[in-house]
Amino acid sequence: MGRREVLAGAAGVVAGLTLVGLTPAGAVPAAVAKFPPTAGRGVRVLVTGDAGTGTRTQWAVADAAREFHAREPFSLAVGLGDNIYDSGPNGPDDIQFATKFEDPNTGLDFPWAMVLGNHDTSSVFPGDGGWLPRGNHEVAYHAHSPRWWMPSRYYSLRVPEQNPVVEFFVLDVNPLAAYIPPVFDPYWAVDGPYMNEQRAWLDRALAESTAQWKIACTHHPYLSNGSHGDAGNYEGLPIEPLNGIHAKRFFEDHVLGKVSLLLSGHDHTMQILEPTPATKGTRQIISGASAKTSTGQPGEPAGRHNALYQTHHELGFMVLDLHPDSMRARVVTVDPATGSSTQVFDRHLA
Numbered sequence: 001m002g003r004r005e006v007l008a009g010a011a012g013v014v015a016g017l018t019l020v021g022l023t024p025a026g027a028v029p030a031a032v033a034k035f036p037p038t039a040g041r042g043v044r045v046l047v048t049g050d051a052g053t054g055t056r057t058q059w060a061v062a063d064a065a066r067e068f069h070a071r072e073p074f075s076l077a078v079g080l081g082d083n084i085y086d087s088g089p090n091g092p093d094d095i096q097f098a099t100k101f102e103d104p105n106t107g108l109d110f111p112w113a114m115v116l117g118n119h120d121t122s123s124v125f126p127g128d129g130g131w132l133p134r135g136n137h138e139v140a141y142h143a144h145s146p147r148w149w150m151p152s153r154y155y156s157l158r159v160p161e162q163n164p165v166v167e168f169f170v171l172d173v174n175p176l177a178a179y180i181p182p183v184f185d186p187y188w189a190v191d192g193p194y195m196n197e198q199r200a201w202l203d204r205a206l207a208e209s210t211a212q213w214k215i216a217c218t219h220h221p222y223l224s225n226g227s228h229g230d231a232g233n234y235e236g237l238p239i240e241p242l243n244g245i246h247a248k249r250f251f252e253d254h255v256l257g258k259v260s261l262l263l264s265g266h267d268h269t270m271q272i273l274e275p276t277p278a279t280k281g282t283r284q285i286i287s288g289a290s291a292k293t294s295t296g297q298p299g300e301p302a303g304r305h306n307a308l309y310q311t312h313h314e315l316g317f318m319v320l321d322l323h324p325d326s327m328r329a330r331v332v333t334v335d336p337a338t339g340s341s342t343q344v345f346d347r348h349l350a
Contacts, residue, residue: 027151031143035109038075043165047318049080049265051290052100057336058291061315062104064334064341069108076110080265081117081219086126092140113157114150116172117219130180132188154198156205166322167211176246177220190246199254206258212324214259219266222251223284225304226267226294256280268292270316270331274306287318309345
């Protein structure tokens with residue numbers, strides 16, 4: 001689709017994985033036993049995004065992830081938004097959670113840290129991001145699934161709990177980047193209570209984190225060589241705030257230079273971009289091709305930012321191997337016609 005409170009301490013602990021966060025209604029406790037992350041000092045992460053279609057392409061990527069998991073088990077997964085296409089769920093009991101998440105991911109039995117995307121919060125048309133409270137249905141689903149991990153709209157995960165190798169900061173940028181800005185409800189406004197609470201939480205959580213690696217997870221990217229483009233210039237629009245100018249300021253004021261990686265989806269591509277002076281040493285990674293590929297022209301606009309790796313028209317997923325002294329990234333592409341998968345990139349980032 002086109003352009004488009006405060007840290008409360010440990011809200012729950014599951015076998016070495018700690019969540020921290022608070023939503024307007026408070027963190028949702030799990031009513032079911034959650035799958036634990038794999039034990040050990042190394043953390044292997046399946047990175048997916050824009051997957052929730054229920055189509056054969058989603059299944060093909062999930063099949064490839066299952067094959068990888070059988071060889072090299074994942075500790076957990078990150079789902080970078082657009083979890084329920086095209087318009088988000090209609091409640092926590094919506095059958096779409098089964099057809100577009102549980103069934104395709106059968107056997108991938110580890111925590112899935114989920115991010116809210118613009119298609120998860122649709123109102124008038126798919127992906128407009130104009131019905132922000134709709135995302136609370138996905139938060140509520142946290143209580144019902146052993147895999148789905150979204151105890152609040154924004155939260156952090158530490159793995160393991162003691163002396164964490166990594167802490168993920170899952171953020172909700174939708175109020176800053178919706179096609180239909182929340183002009184009628186001041187709660188969701190750019191400088192309204194929700195975003196100000198999230199900013200204050202994030203600043204303190206990052207400052208207090210003792211993890212070796214700090215990783216921010218959003219749906220909308222800061223930089224992208226894909227068709228959606230960069231924050232502040234989404235879709236090449238000159239119109240504020242539709243161009244994502246407020247998302248750009250949020251990233252620059254609260255994220256960049258404070259985390260090692262920024263993981264995003266939104267563009268249906270896979271990109272590992274080089275850090276730039278603007279990112280203050282933070283590397284932007286996009287993994288949004290777990291069910292769809294880009295609708296832009298080949299290579300458009302692939303040369304805007306230097307990329308360590310990028311593919312714009314192939315399905316697939318990424319893998320992060322995190323250890324106290326190293327960070328390794330891999331990219332796996334998937335052929336939907338044959339179901340075959342190929343590891344096309346393998347590099348230590350640190």
